[in-house]
Amino acid sequence: MFMPNDVYLIFQKRVRVLWSNRQGIVWIDIDDERALPEIAPRSEFEHLMAKGELQVIKDPYLNISMKPAEQGSRAEEVQQRAWKAIEPMVMQEPEVYQRSERGKLLAQVLKESGSTKQTIYRWLRRYWQLGMCKNALTARYDLCGGLGKTKTPGSKKLGAPRTTTPGIGINVDDQVKALFRVAIEKCLLHEGEYEFDYAYNQVLIAFGVPIPCKSEDLLNVPTERQFKYFYEKEYSPIEITRKRKGEVNYLKDFRPVLGTSTAEVAGPGSRYQIDATIADVYLVSEQNREKIIGRPTFYLVVDVFSRAIVGMYVGLENPSWVSAMEALANAMTDKVDYCAEFGIAINEDDWPMSGLPEAIIGDRGELLGRHIEVLSQSFNVNIENTPPYRADWKGIVERYFRSLQVKMKPFVEGYVTGNAIGKKRHGDDYRQDGIHTLREFTQMMIKIVLHYNNEHVISTYDPDPDIPPELPFNPATLWNWGIEYRTGRLRRPSEALVKVNLLPHTTASVTEHGLKIFGCYYTCKEAIDWGWFEGNYRGPKTVTVAYDLFSSNLIYIRPSNSYADYIEASLTQRSRAFRDLTIWEVWERNNVRASAAATSKLKKRAGSVNLVHDLEQIAKRSKAAQPKQQTMTKAEKVKGISDNKRQERQYQRTKKAAQERGQKETDSANVIPLHQPQQERKSFKLPSRLKDVLKEEHNDDEN
Numbered sequence: 029m030f031m032p033n034d035v036y037l038i039f040q041k042r043v044r045v046l047w048s049n050r051q052g053i054v055w056i057d058i059d060d061e062r063a064l065p066e067i068a069p070r071s072e073f074e075h076l077m078a079k080g081e082l083q084v085i086k087d088p089y090l091n092i093s094m095k096p097a098e099q100g101s102r103a104e105e106v107q108q109r110a111w112k113a114i115e116p117m118v119m120q121e122p123e124v125y126q127r128s129e130r131g132k133l134l135a136q137v138l139k140e141s142g143s144t145k146q147t148i149y150r151w152l153r154r155y156w157q158l159g160m161c162k163n164a165l166t167a168r169y170d171l172c173g174g175l176g177k178t179k180t181p182g183s184k185k186l187g188a189p190r191t192t193t194p195g196i197g198i199n200v201d202d203q204v205k206a207l208f209r210v211a212i213e214k215c216l217l218h219e220g221e222y223e224f225d226y227a228y229n230q231v232l233i234a235f236g237v238p239i240p241c242k243s244e245d246l247l248n249v250p251t252e253r254q255f256k257y258f259y260e261k262e263y264s265p266i267e268i269t270r271k272r273k274g275e276v277n278y279l280k281d282f283r284p285v286l287g288t289s290t291a292e293v294a295g296p297g298s299r300y301q302i303d304a305t306i307a308d309v310y311l312v313s314e315q316n317r318e319k320i321i322g323r324p325t326f327y328l329v330v331d332v333f334s335r336a337i338v339g340m341y342v343g344l345e346n347p348s349w350v351s352a353m354e355a356l357a358n359a360m361t362d363k364v365d366y367c368a369e370f371g372i373a374i375n376e377d378d379w380p381m382s383g384l385p386e387a388i389i390g391d392r393g394e395l396l397g398r399h400i401e402v403l404s405q406s407f408n409v410n411i412e413n414t415p416p417y418r419a420d421w422k423g424i425v426e427r428y429f430r431s432l433q434v435k436m437k438p439f440v441e442g443y444v445t446g447n448a449i450g451k452k453r454h455g456d457d458y459r460q461d462g463i464h465t466l467r468e469f470t471q472m473m474i475k476i477v478l479h480y481n482n483e484h485v486i487s488t489y490d491p492d493p494d495i496p497p498e499l500p501f502n503p504a505t506l507w508n509w510g511i512e513y514r515t516g517r518l519r520r521p522s523e524a525l526v527k528v529n530l531l532p533h534t535t536a537s538v539t540e541h542g543l544k545i546f547g548c549y550y551t552c553k554e555a556i557d558w559g560w561f562e563g564n565y566r567g568p569k570t571v572t573v574a575y576d577l578f579s580s581n582l583i584y585i586r587p588s589n590s591y592a593d594y595i596e597a598s599l600t601q602r603s604r605a606f607r608d609l610t611i612w613e614v615w616e617r618n619n620v621r622a623s624a625a626a627t628s629k630l631k632k633r634a635g636s637v638n639l640v641h642d643l644e645q646i647a648k649r650s651k652a653a654q655p656k657q658q659t660m661t662k663a664e665k666v667k668g669i670s671d672n673k674r675q676e677r678q679y680q681r682t683k684k685a686a687q688e689r690g691q692k693e694t695d696s697a698n699v700i701p702l703h704q705p706q707q708e709r710k711s712f713k714l715p716s717r718l719k720d721v722l723k724e725e726h727n728d729d730e731n
Contacts, residue, residue, distance in 0.1 A: 030073055033160050035082045038076060044087075046156055047122050054125045058089070058157040059650060065125040079359035093159025097166040106167035110151040113141040117148075118155060195247030200258065204250050207234050208258045216259065224259075228252050232471055263357040295514030297383060298505050299332045299412075302339075302390040304357060306349035310462035313470055320462055327355035331381065333510055336382035336503035337477045342470040349575055352390065353530045358385055359521045370471050378478060381507060383468065383518040384526070387412055432575075528584050528594050536583070538569050540602045543583070545573060546611065547618050550583050550597040573597070577611045 030053055034045045043155055046065055047054040053070050057063040087093070097104035117137055123129040137148055149188060151165060158164035186199055198204070208231060215227035237245050276301065287652040291300050307326045313319040325347055329339035339359025345351045358366060363379035387410035400442075464730035481503045489501040511518070534545065539559050542549035550573075551561070559565050585595040599607055 029077075030070065033087075035085050035087045037085045038081065042085065042088070044157065044160075046160065047125060051233045054122060054155045056153075062151075063153065063157070067125065087159065089158045089164070092166070093161050093163050095166070096163055103167040107162060107165045110154075110165040111162050113137060113143055113148060114151050114155060116140075117152065118160075133568070197251065198248055200250060200254050204235075204254075205258065207231055208250070208255055209262075210234070212259055212263065213253075217263070217268065219272065221272050226258070231255055271378050293333045295510040296331055296333050296336075296381075297385045297518030299387045299389060300329050300338065300359065300385040301332060302327065302329045302352060302388060304328075304341075304351065304355075306347075307469070309344075309469065310459045311464055311466055312462050314465045314467065317463070317465070319525050320459055321466075324466060325351055326473070327351055329355050329359040331385070331503075331507065333514075334506035335489065336381050336481050336507045340473065340477060342466070342473055344466065350532070353532075356388070357527055357530050360520075360526050367474055370467060370474060372471060372474055374478065379481065380483070380504070383520040384409055385518065386410060525592065528574050529591050531576055531584070533572055533574050533586070535570045536573045536585075538565070538567070538571060541602055543571065543573065543585070543597060545575065545583060546580075546614050547621075548580060548603040548606050548614060550595040550603075551600050552585065552595055554587075554595050555585070555597065575611060580606050580609045580611055580614050 030045055030048045032045055032047055035058070036043055036045070036055075042058050044058050045053060045055050048070065051070060052067050053073050054065050054067050056065050073082060097107050114137065117124050117130070117133045119131055120129075124133060134145065134148060137143075138145060141148070155161075155164050173506055185196055190197060200208075208590060211227045211230045211234065215222040215230055216224065232241070232246070232249060233239070235249055237249060293678040304325055304327045306323050309323050310323055313321050321344065324342055324344055324480045327339075327341035327347075328337055330336070331338050334606070339355050339357075341351050341355035341358060343351060343354070359381070360383060362376070362382055364374055364376055367374045367379070389412040486501040486503070489506075491499075491501070495506075495509070499505060536543040536550070539549070540561050540563060542551045543555065555561065558567075560567070572586040574586065577584065581599055583597050586594060587593055606617070609617070683699075689690065
């Protein structure tokens with residue numbers, strides 16, 4: 029404590045310790061231009077230190093004492109002369125700090141050096157105040173002139189006069205600077221990346237150069253050199269790049285990349301990266317190989333620590349949370365059954381990567397929503413989303429897409445090339461070359477992933493210090509080593525539980541026919557026992573369910589807020605038409621039905637309009653047929669209803685019989701019988717129910 033050259037702050041004064049012993053301390057004020065060494069009792073410094081009024085601070089002149097003078101420079105000459113003069117004095121400690129002894133030493137120095145007293149004291153102060161070393165005596169030429177300071181223009185032209193270009197030129201005042209800034213911000217600091225020459229022409233136009241411009245009009249205008257000097261002085265290269273390339277492109281392509289993904293993880297399962305791409309190959313249909321079905325979607329889930337591919341998805345769904353959930357579910361479950369679905373037999377050691385990670389990083393559109401919140405809240409998986417256009421945050425998985433597709437390129441037909449289709453004569457249409465089905469392409473990708481995980485060696489892997497140097501940087505090897513020696517964060521919950529909770533959720537209606545969702549009805553034993561479908565049910569009318577987009581046969585009822593509870597419900601016989609369909613097919617069928625219903629509704633409305641019109645016409649004709657003058661009173665009309673009905677009935681019978689005879693005569697005239705029918709004998713047998721046939725109907729007046 030209180031060592032020579034230590035700097036302290038005491039009562040807003042900065043002091044440097046020059047010498048100390050058990051009794052006293054010699055110090056000097058480093059900011060006072062006329063300061064000299066002073067002596068204080070050591071106990072006083074210790075007392076101030078205990079009270080907190082004396083604080084150790086950083087040496088403000090450290091950059092001077094640690095910077096040697098340039099060899100052979102004028103500053104070095106001044107330093108050597110000053111040191112040669114004061115060296116005999118400063119080496120005499122502590123005598124030089126005592127006024128009487130210092131006077132004797134000073135007289136000897138003045139006699140030998142030939143310098144003045146003022147010069148010697150100036151050198152001594154610089155030596156004591158700036159760090160007590162030879163470098164403190166270096167001439168401070170950095171304080172000379174106006175380096176970095178803006179000159180104030182006056183009536184005289186600043187800078188060197190012109191020698192070849194005619195004219196005197198002008199100074200760059202505040203008005204010209206304003207023109208420069210406008211031109212720079214509109215032309216040079218713009219994503220259009222305009223040329224410097226274009227920006228300078230805009231400056232000249234704004235300055236008032238006449239159009240058309242002549243050579244003599246450019247004698248007293250801001251020069252291109254002045255404009256460029258202002259541009260490079262006022263705007264840093266980083267600022268220029270950010271503005272010209274855009275913030276997103278700067279962060280993606282131009283920012284310094286000093287970190288590494290591996291340094292941010294502790295071991296396997298610390299962080300997974302997930303991303304998707306459209307594979308560079310055209311596939312054909314399994315049902316008809318002559319039909320081209322386009323390019324499949326390819327998802328990868330990669331462990332950052334081991335670089336192992338822990339999950340994948342190959343399908344025809346567009347990149348979305350649906351296919352992302354399929355890839356995540358694959359990453360968290362056993363791969364033996366998955367490979368067996370495609371006829372590939374593996375052992376668990378061939379692809380041992382399974383389980384829930386500590387964190388997952390992916391795109392915002394795929395890792396947002398309720399289905400991903402389950403991972404965050406219940407399974408304690410940290411969800412990290414990349415900003416827009418920042419694919420470099422998932423650099424590992426992004427690079428794998430290229431690596432894996434290069435592996436398959438020699439063995440597939442219909443591979444997408446860089447040539448535009450139909451742009452050149454006799455050019456090949458690679459879409460026509462596709463021969464692989466989705467299943468065959470998936471088999472290829474599984475084989476490539478297995479080879480990569482077990483055989484590939486990562487040449488650019490940056491290991492941590494504790495990883496053995498003899499350990500090969502192979503994904504499977506790194507995974508197994510990390511599982512054994514590094515981290516226990518990887519978890520393996522129930523596969524069914526993970527699958528159900530990753531499925532999309534919606535609300536189903538409780539009806540008397542079952543749980544209704546997407547026009548389908550479902551039931552289960554528990555719902556029947558709870559009386560959900562009874563006519564007198566008074567409970568909640570809706571319930572949360574999870575559904576599998578790839579199968580409409582089952583849904584999963586969530587009876588409580590716990591993510592661990594779920595009940596399977598199956599289709600009822602009422603919805604047997606939807607059995608073994610995907611949810612997409614259910615939606616499509618519902619759309620067809622809705623379209624047909626809409627058409628029927630329009631047809632019904634048209635028929636209703638026509639009916640109204642027809643009824644109105646009949647009513648009008650009936651009204652027009654009424655006699656204009658009434659011959660019967662109201663009482664007579666009511667009294668004769670029964671007789672009127674009997675007469676009208678007889679009239680209708682006679683009329684109908686006449687119509688039938690006329691129809692028979694018409695039919696007989698058109699038919700020539702080949703055999704004459706035998707004449708039927710008349711029967712005199714009366715009907716057994718003659719009385720009932722001839723029975724008169726009740727009067728309409730009778731009740």
